[in-house]
Structure formats: C-alpha cells, structure tokens
Amino acid sequence: MEINDITINSEYIQLGQFLKLANxxxxxxxxxxxxxxxxxxxxxxxxxxxGRKLYPNDLIEIEDIGVFRIVRAT
Structure with missing residues (x-):
C-alpha cells in the first residue's frame, strides 16, 4: 500500500480543501x-x-483512489 504525502503550509486543512489539493x-x-x-x-x-480538519500525520483512505498522509511543510 503506497501512501501519498500531501504537504500543507498551515496548521490544518479541511477535507474539502484536501480533495482539491490532492487533485x-x-x-x-x-x-x-x-x-x-x-x-x-x-x-x-x-x-x-x-469541513473536517485534517492535521499533519492524519491518514486518509479513499476506496479505489488511494491512501494519503498529511505532512507539514518545513
């Protein structure tokens, strides 16, 4: 299972924003x-x-699409 990292520059990202950011x-x-x-x-x-807030290290699984991890930009 490959985990795709999605990098954010803020404290959290909302689920809807994440879906757009991850294309x-x-x-x-x-x-x-x-x-x-x-x-x-x-x-x-x-x-x-x-509107669910996603924070760094949260894992998001979407069937038939993939597994994603929120990471904070350094």
Missing part, C-alpha cells in the same frame, strides 16, 4: 457530490464532513 476533485462544488459517493476513512474512522 481528487476539480472544484469545491464537486466535493459534496464526491463525499456522497465515495467512503472516506480518516485515521480508521469513516467521515464524510467536508
């Missing part, structure tokens, strides 16, 4: 639709809230 969705308008169709697992817990 999973093209626009903010697509986030709600995407979350309704694809299960998202954050740190082994399902979560579909687009």
């Amino acid at each position: 999973i969705v093209e626009s903010g308008g697509m986030v709600k639709i995407f979350l309704a169709e694809y299960p998202v697992i954050i740190n082994n817990q399902p979560d579909q809230r687009r």
Whole structure:
C-alpha cells in the first residue's frame, strides 16, 4: 500500500480543501457530490464532513483512489 504525502503550509486543512489539493476533485462544488459517493476513512474512522480538519500525520483512505498522509511543510 503506497501512501501519498500531501504537504500543507498551515496548521490544518479541511477535507474539502484536501480533495482539491490532492487533485481528487476539480472544484469545491464537486466535493459534496464526491463525499456522497465515495467512503472516506480518516485515521480508521469513516467521515464524510467536508469541513473536517485534517492535521499533519492524519491518514486518509479513499476506496479505489488511494491512501494519503498529511505532512507539514518545513
């Protein structure tokens, strides 16, 4: 299982912003639709809230898409 690192410059990133940053969705308008169709697992817990805050070292698993880890830019 390959983990893709997504680098952020802030303390956290919201799930909807993460989906755009990781090029999973093209626009903010697509986030709600995407979350309704694809299960998202954050740190082994399902979560579909687009405002969910993701912090460095959080693991995000999206079935058929991949596994991602939030990392803080140094």
